[in-house]
Amino acid sequence: MNGDSKKKIVKEIKIDIDKCIGCRACEVACSAFHANPKYSSINPARSRIRVVMDELNNEYVPILAGDYTPAECPGRHTFLINGKQYSECSFCRASCPSRDLFKEPDSGLPLKCDMCESDPPLPEPMCVQVCRTDALTYVEREEEVKEEEVSEDEVEIGLDALIDKYGLQKIEETFARMSLAKKG
Amino acid sequence: MRYAETGFHLEIDLSRGNIERVASDPRSTEIYLGGQGTAAKILWDRVPPEVEPFSPDNLLIFSAGLLVGTPVVGANRTVVTTISPRNDLYKDSVFGGFFGPELKHAGYDKIIIRGKAPDLVYLWINNDKIEIRDATHLRGKGAIETVALIREELKEPKAQVATIGLAGENRVYFATIEHLNASASRGVGPVMGDKRLKAIAVRGTKDLNIAHPAELFEICSRMYQEIYDNPRCGDALKYIDEYSLEWHLNNFAWGNARERRKDFWNDEIAKKYEESEKRVRVRGTACYNCPKDCHHVIAYPGRSLYFQKCYSELTYMMAAYEDRDFNYNIVGLTQEYGLDGYSAPQVLAFGVELYNAGILTDQDLPGFPSGNGERFFYLLEKIVHREGIGDALANGVYYAARQIGKGAEEFDHNTIKKIEQVPLKLGMINYPYFLMHATGEKMNITQIEGSYPQAAIPDRKEREEYVRQWDAAPERFKKYFLEWEPREHPSIEAAVNIVDWNETMHYVDDAVGICAFLSSFTGQWGPKPPYHIYNLPKLISLASGLDLDPDKLWEIAKRNRNLIRAINVSRGLRRVDEKPPADHWKKRNPEMEQKMLDAYYEFKGWNQDGIPTKKTLDGLGLDYVSKEFIKRGILKENDGAPS
Ligand code: SF4
């Protein structure tokens, strides 16, 4: 397969911020779906979509959690859109050290949107299903891709963050100690 | 494990700076559900009738309803409960937005505040970390401004804030507690001001557990669509066509609830209003977890961005005989000050009337402008600063009239139990409305009416069709409605049942925290309100694990209703107080009205003075109330017992 091109379904959530009414139903649904067991608890702080809201600036920006980043940006841009100022952070998908967005509230581990991976697959991601105003819409399209991509799984993203926080050695030590303890 | 609720209250003593997290009794949830119900029980237990509204012993309770924070769509209400200086009686007021869900996620169902801070403070609840912080730098700051300042100071843009403005700080009796797109009114704001509590900021990141998750979520996912598609729910002024601007302008009274202008509306005015709206409206926004964009975001030049809520959309302009632009302008200011959009316009119009009648003079109002609109702005400043005559007006029409004297009492013509009412001046007496106005503990018709339609359908076929679709109604109401011809009075039996159903639904909503625009207030607009007595029990059960059916839910609402009645009875409320404003209807029928009242009391299980009998109280498990009533001589030992 190496080097061959193949077809891949690209899943995309389109965001129309003008249609967002700031109801945060998307956060409710996402956190419910990712609870264990499914739907057993609600907690917008665990949601992988967050509505960045500044009511006094009429700002409602739904953002899907993207990658984890160990360092915050050195400087920040400001966007002027339709005469209104937005900080770059309003549109940034990163789980980064400078904010508590897209982190598990207890562990601080990063959260990432998984397009609601599920077996059997969902007809649409959860946030799109509950967003009745169509601020969020779902599209799937086929794309040619060169190589099979290695997708990081959640464990890997989490470990990455821990390594950044505590250093590889500490994590290795802890892991070794825990493995021993678990094996008894 | 507790479901739907967190199982904890936060007890704050502002006098001593004490903060405690206290586990709540799960049985209390079974008996009173939550929200208003469980708060009323706390008030009964801890605030005896001797405690005055401005005593440190009065409590101010913020309760997130039982379903708030669960996926149940539109369950986002927080209810504020206290004894109000408006009339020394029980008051609660419900507000939407985002505060309640945040409180639940911080780990609390209620905040119970007692005492009085030595100086202005605010409360910062960040999950388990609670601080009483200095707020002297926020003194006099507007309620919108304060939100921005607190978020900045705490570096927590996601904090949800409930705050008073200058009116609350100065204990203006009709001051509100504001929360950006929602507010608690009816006299709870001055108690917060008296406690010197400027604001409460909350941030919560904890899980809220659901008893039967998959099944509940399945129903809720459908409800998003159903509520979004349902054109007859959501803010009435925004969604209900025939209840629109035109209807309000032609039917409600202008000035100090004086005059109906039946043909006010015409195409030219419609066009002008539309232009005003276009100039300032920025977008529509919703409350937490609800797909209806009820609130207009308003950008009025020179004012903070603010949210237009249904009730103040027209009240100021009508009271001042002004235009829509005036309304947008003044609401931008009254929301910063934190004033009740029902009461404030009437107090202002009352002040103008007293001046025109020569009761207030240039001495009382130095430099009083000539235009009505300017006069409103002038009086507003006097009131929120409690300056000069504003000090009397700040106590509301009833008390101000008596303080001012010189015949001012005559101009207090639209209050019930000392509280300004919706300015309706109508023709023929309407008995269900007579009963709701006279007896409702909420003392504001919009918090009592709502399940049974306001008008009969003339065409029999249409009526039958309506009834066929009407899943929300218990059978007896279908019968009453089928028999109801336009301009006919319902029978006594029908009237008392209608009132009972209307208010029961509000008692349900205010316990579980569901928006009345999706439930108790919205049934009157069509046969398909999203929530009703038949689908709510299942939702509550799935979320909380309580065992409920429609009968049990009705019974809880009845218990809460009687408990709140009991609080007011213990504070002296009696039959003599139960009357609508004398000129509310032109054509009255005193004899029939009293018959209705007799029948209603009897139906409710109350004696002829409006006091719940021992049998009624004991039957609802409120024997601790009947015992107290007997001890206090309010009831006799054998009162209400079969003779
Ligand atoms: S569900 Fe849609 S409208 Fe509501 S906050 Fe999320 S993106 Fe905005």
Ligand code: SF4
């Ligand atoms: S119907 Fe309107 S007021 Fe009620 S919860 Fe939804 S958005 Fe808020």
